[in-house]
Amino acid sequence: MRHYEDNFAHDHLPHPSLQAECFTDHPDFEFPEDLNCVERLLDRHIAEGNGDRIAIRTFEGSWTFHELYEKANQIAHVLKDNLDFVPGNRVMIRSANNPMYVACWFGILKAGGIVVATMPLLREKELSVMVECAEISHAFCDFTLEEAMLAVSSPFLKHIVTFDGSGQHVSKLETLMGNKPKTFGNHPTKADSLSIIGFTSGTTGKPKMTSHYHKDILLICEAFPKYSLQPTPDDIFTGSPPLGFTFGLGGLVLFPFYYGASTFLIEKPSPDLLLKAIAEHKVTICFTAPTAWRVLTTKVKDFDISSLRKCVSAGETLPVKVWEEWYEATGLKIIDGIGSTEILHIFISSNEENMRKGATGLPIRGYEARIVDNKGNEITDGTPGRLAVRGITGCKYLNSPDKQKEYVENGWNITGDIFRKDEDGYFWFVARGDDMIISSGYNIAAIEVESVLLTHDDIIECAVVGLPDENRGMLVCAYLVLKDKEKASDELTKQIQDWFKNIAAPYKYPREIRYMDALPKTETGKIQRFKLKNTVQA
Known part of the structure; x- marks a missing residue:
């Protein structure tokens, strides 16, 4: 019996046999x-x-x-x-x-x-x-x-x-x-x-x-920051994620305070206010989502961001085009990373020394990862499969043994993401497990289609989902936000489709295109594709 008078939370932890294997292999984690x-x-x-x-x-x-x-x-x-x-x-x-x-x-x-x-x-x-x-x-x-x-x-x-x-x-x-x-x-x-x-x-x-x-809380402070940021007490952190999101809690409170640094908090962090904070208060480390990095790129020339030394992206996979445009505009390399609320913070990422453009990166200190098939067998030939992770932190769902069994298999956290691992050990995002579109026997990753569409001059944001289809099983359906919303038309749809087929595998092209003023998102900047899927099915 613990010394708590209210044991509700501890009493509803998953049984140890259902939890992921956690290990500490370094004195920093003790x-x-x-x-x-x-x-x-x-x-x-x-x-x-x-x-x-x-x-x-x-x-x-x-x-x-x-x-x-x-x-x-x-x-x-x-x-x-x-x-x-x-x-x-x-x-x-x-x-x-x-x-x-x-x-x-x-x-x-x-x-x-x-x-x-x-x-x-x-x-x-x-x-x-x-x-x-x-x-x-x-x-x-x-x-x-x-x-x-x-x-x-x-x-x-x-x-x-x-x-x-x-x-x-x-x-x-x-x-x-x-x-x-x-x-x-x-x-x-x-x-x-x-x-x-x-x-x-x-x-x-x-x-x-x-x-x-x-x-x-302390373990993650010894992991990603030491691997990718090398913080000092003179650093000033800022970013857009809410503190109610573990990406924001880590990047804007835990990491700076653990290293004696400071944080710059913005209640409504628009791209303009982020850049204003960086310029006026000499911010050195910034955390935000890929959608924000894209907008920041279009505005950065009007601000002095010379103090900024580390740029971190998570919440969604980082499109190569966004990385390239920010680097061209600033000379700074965005550090991509994948984390989860279940594992608390980022567990695969990179630093400036080992970064490979387009890859999410390598397992950071404190974690190991592998690709597994639907039976839990490791895939070693570069074929895409389910991402499995374990290390210093792991999933502990309260009062949800069935969900716990889904997330943890054989001691590994199964994140729900599809990745591939190359011969050098780098992990490359393919899709969310539920974002694979199977059309006429082809496996099409929504993110692959999105990455192509984002290179089109008229498109500022996009999200791709599967549309049920009697003949093909599913069709690729793209929701687009245009730079100039007045250009939305059947003619533009045909032009985008023809353009896509000329620069990417034709079987991946979006057979259905729908225009939106804005994509549905969470406060953390994640596109809520399930809402788009519900719209499609309706």
Whole structure:
């Protein structure tokens, strides 16, 4: 029995026999049994005399590590003193990326709670599902987003406490914090105490609850950053992914704080604001999605980004054309990577020394990967197959043994992606497992068709799905966003189809083309192809 008064989350972990094999093969990945990750990420900066260093920057101002530390301590006191909180409770955070979000994140963990971070654009329906699934008892919510939060009706949700992420007003949380001590004795969690629950980002329907330990939070800080970024305390990180997305949590909070660096948070990170932040605040490392890198390329000539040294892309595969255009415009090589909410962060990527244009990369330190067939046998001849990964972190779905069995096979995490591995060990993305289109006996990867279409001068974005067809089984259907939407016409459709057949295998050409003003996306920038498929089937 753990020292938690609320054991719901730990009691619903998958049986160890259903979990992926996790291993640590380097001293960097060894952490003590008694562990609260906040002590390594935040508290140590104060203990080591670096509390006056800037931790968080925004366009409006900055917080030092000491200011963040004090506010996190006060929030932990509010939970314990005012909100009937017991360790192990799940606490939702609903906010855009801002300093108070980060303070709440640390305060919850200090008190021994489990963070359930969310995306700002979620509405009552999605929030209700999360509250019910995770039996969430508390929520910290930016007052500008409280309407949907207050609409959630659940016997589990006992306390909704608003705060002001802008720092311009005093909301309920700030009032409760006002007279609280600025020190706090962290709850004595263990290395394998749960720290966060991350809901899958919603590209395939109903979300699942992924869970991660306190040690997992620190383990990923020893993996991708050391492999690809080589951070120093002088680095300034920024990016567009929400902190409710593990790609954003790692890139904008965990990695900078682990290395004593700072983060620049933008509540509504448009391409113009990202470039403005980089230019005016000398940002050195930027995380965003391929769709954003494409737009940034068209605007970068108007900004001084000479401080930028590392560019990271994830969330969707990075088209070669986007990589080439950014490199031509800036001389910087975008680091592509694949990660998952289930494994917490990036596990295959590259660095400037081993980068191979178009490839996702190699397994980073702490992970190994292979390609397997439908029976779990390893494929070694370069044929595409299912991507299998294992290492320092792995999938732990809460309360979902059937989904756990689907994601973990024979100790390996099966990500749902189709990859191929070349003779040098590099991994190349082929498709999502559900994005393979079988037409007249041909296997056509949606991403291959998209990569060709993106080279057309009139097309700015595209998504390809399979259209059911009685004669061919499936047809290739392309949804296109044009640079000039007025050009959409039957004539342009025929021109694009003929052009495609001249530069790529004709059997892959999109037999159906539909024009859209915008593609449906998650807040993380992933194209929601399942919505397009539903549109097609309708």
